Amino acid sequence: MSHTGRMHGTLRVSGALVILGLLVEAVCLLWSRPIAFVIFAGLGGFLIAAGVLLFLYSLVFVAGREEEAVAADKNEAG
Amino acid sequence: MPTSAIIVLILFSALLAAVLVLRPTITAHPSGKVLAFGVLFFLPLFCLTAGMNNEMERSKSTSFCLSCHIMEPYGKSLRVDDPSYLAAAHFQNHRVPADQACYTCHTNYAMFGTFKAKLGGLRHLYVHYLKTEPHPQDIQLHEPYNNRECLHCHLGARSFEQGAVHNADPDTLPAVKANKLSCISSGCHDVVHNVGALDKVKLWTEGKP
Numbered sequence: 001m002s003h004t005g006r007m008h009g010t011l012r013v014s015g016a017l018v019i020l021g022l023l024v025e026a027v028c029l030l031w032s033r034p035i036a037f038v039i040f041a042g043l044g045g046f047l048i049a050a051g052v053l054l055f056l057y058s059l060v061f062v063a064g065r066e067e068e069a070v071a072a073d074k075n076e077a078g
Numbered sequence: 079m080p081t082s083a084i085i086v087l088i089l090f091s092a093l094l095a096a097v098l099v100l101r102p103t104i105t106a107h108p109s110g111k112v113l114a115f116g117v118l119f120f121l122p123l124f125c126l127t128a129g130m131n132n133e134m135e136r137s138k139s140t141s142f143c144l145s146c147h148i149m150e151p152y153g154k155s156l157r158v159d160d161p162s163y164l165a166a167a168h169f170q171n172h173r174v175p176a177d178q179a180c181y182t183c184h185t186n187y188a189m190f191g192t193f194k195a196k197l198g199g200l201r202h203l204y205v206h207y208l209k210t211e212p213h214p215q216d217i218q219l220h221e222p223y224n225n226r227e228c229l230h231c232h233l234g235a236r237s238f239e240q241g242a243v244h245n246a247d248p249d250t251l252p253a254v255k256a257n258k259l260s261c262i263s264s265g266c267h268d269v270v271h272n273v274g275a276l277d278k279v280k281l282w283t284e285g286k287p
Contacts, residue, residue, distance in 0.1 A: 008102035011114065015099035018122045022092040025129050026085050033145055034203055037133050044129075048122045055118040 010058035014051045021047030081136075084128050091121040134192075137199065143180040146206065151214040151273040152180075159282040164262065164270045170282060173231070187230045215274035225257045 021044050028040035094117040097104075104110035136142055144153035156169040156179060165183070168174045174182040185195045198220060205211060232238040233255070243266070244251050253259035261267050 007105075011102045011105060011118070012099050014118055015095045015102075018118055019092045019095045019099065022088045022095070022122065022125060025125060026088045026092075029081050029085055029088075029129055029132065032136060032142065034137070034142065034199065035207075037137055038200065038203060040129065040133050045126060048126050052119055052122055055114070 007058060007062045010054060010062050014055040014058065017047050017051030017054065021045070021049075021051060079128050079132065081132055084125065084132055087121075087128070088125045091117065091125055094121070134196075137196070138178050138181040140177055140179045140181075146202070148206070148211055148214055148217075151276055152271050154276055154281065155271040155273055157281045157283070158272075158276070159280040162269050163272065163279075164267050166282070183227060185227070186224070187226055223260065223262050225254055225259075225261050228261045229255065 024044035024047060025040055028036040028044060094113070098114055098117055105114045140153070140156075143149055152165075155163065156166050158166040161167045165179075168183070169176060169179045181195065185191045188194075201220075238244065239251070244254070250259065254261060262270055
């Protein structure tokens with residue numbers, strides 16, 4: 001898989017995690033029960049945190065490797 | 079921030095995230111990168127913070143505490159038509175905010191009181207879902223009730239400082255203030271919820287004299 005493809009794949013997974021987390025939070029906000037508070041903080045918070053951390057990871061590592069690969073290609077061409 | 083506004087923001091954020099999931103190629107453009115940062119970093123964290131704040135406020139409400147079936151008799155005890163019932167007298171006369179009655183008295187007024195109250199709530203959920211619940215009348219406090227929680231409001235009040243019974247013995251007030259003589263378990267204000275005797279008492283209905 002190309003670096004761009006890997007970056008897009010990571011963005012997709014990250015986005016999916018964030019969407020799931022946001023939907024869990026929306027449902028919990030509508031459901032006024034003590035267990036909703038735990039699901040909101042536990043499951044919703046975990047999914048959003050996982051999505052955000054995966055996005056940050058992709059920015060630092062996957063995008064960094066992509067730039068290195070582009071620079072290497074330019075050197076070879078030059 | 080109202081709950082409806084947070085839900086709208088959450089749905090809007092989820093919609094933008096869905097655009098990114100379906101078309102990740104938009105991040106090739108600088109504006110797409112800004113969108114990705116906003117949608118996958120800023121907006122989710124903002125929604126999480128706003129939602130958490132909303133949930134924390136809601137968890138302080140009397141209706142939230144009484145939404146558990148086991149707490150129903152305690153909610154009923156707030157409506158006992160007898161001023162000797164401490165919790166009822168406080169609730170009905172608005173000595174505590176009626177919409178945060180449980181939280182006001184059962185929160186530790188120390189630095190991490192709210193946090194400790196939430197941890198205690200998690201323990202209640204654990205017992206509710208994974209253990210055998212005690213009968214409502216068998217529920218005990220985790221630790222003896224600290225006078226600090228009463229003094230948070232009553233300290234300095236004329237009725238407390240100059241009350242005839244409080245001053246009948248010069249040692250009483252200092253002992254109460256030092257938490258050496260309990261307000262609620264020393265034979266003084268010891269009828270608090272008394273949920274075991276609720277079938278024998280008259281209940282007050284709001285709006286009726």
